[in-house]
Amino acid sequence: MKTIGLIGGMSWESSAEYYWLIDRHSKALHGGHHNAKSVLMTVDFAEIEALQSAHDWPALGACMADAARRLEAAGADFVVLDTNTMHRVADSIAAAVTLPFLHVADLAGAELLLSPALATNRRVPPGETITLLLLVSASAATMLPMK
Template identity: 65%
Template sequence: MKTIGVIGGMSWESSTEYYRLLNRHAKARLGGHHNARSLMLTVDFAPIEANQRAGNWTALGDQLADAARQLERGGADLVILATNTMHRVYESIEQAIDVPFLHIADPTGNALRAAGITRVGLLGTRYTMEQTFYTGRLSERYDLETLIPNEAERADVHRIIYDELCHGNVNDASRAVYQRVIDELAARGAQAVILGCTEITLLIKPEDSALPVFDTTALHAQAAVDWAIEPV
């Protein structure tokens, strides 16, 4: 098995989910006592979050490129970034390393197309929902129409991620907020919903949603393990 390098810590709450899912999928694929061979570099989220708010994406790209180089020097054969939002700077990471980089939107795009979905709702941070680095990739590579919540709903979704989920706080009232947002996306014609922030998996499970759920965290981890076992 190849070694998966994970840039984590954004937040560490979702990075623990990555570690669990990587190993669970490796065991499902290989059986016995198998784990996923992995390295994780956990960054300090506080300066990253501050640079996000300041719109300093150049500095963020430099920091994550350095993290990727550290993983490659440590023996990673593949690098993944355990956050949707910071794929805003994925090109900086790809250019910094010689090993492959697995973009988080690609396993989700492939799964949606395989399911026959053409119009999908997207939940994530304000950056992921409002900027084009994510929705544009889904459109250009997978011919997907992406619907995002209205402005007030986007504010609620973003606030719950940063003020609650990033701190490990999972609240029923916030789950109800997300469920109402999903219902609105369904009313506008969404056939499914992307959990486009790696923390949302802590709050919304398939049984909580009126729409089929495509969890980027789970899909990304599974694709990384599949590549590590049978690189393509």
């Protein structure tokens, strides 16, 4: 079983939810008293929120990169980020470690390609790609654009 490296703390409530879901799935998958092997690195959300409010994305990238390096040093086999907004600095995280970084957009896109919700009469074969169009509501359009 591989060790999951979790960058959390944005907010602690969501980190607890991620942890609970991962272990619940692991127990369902493996049975008995199994749970996932994981390392959780939490950050102080007050510091993150202040940097977000200041739109200091380079500093935010450095914070997330530091957390990823700590997870690598602690023995994680791959890194996931327990938040949506901070995926904006995914490149900083991926560049900071030699571990795989599982990006939420890649995982969601892969799941969507397997979903009957995709408006196509066939599944997309492995190795083939399609373009997905993301529709954003008017209220969400006021948010900063993602890379």
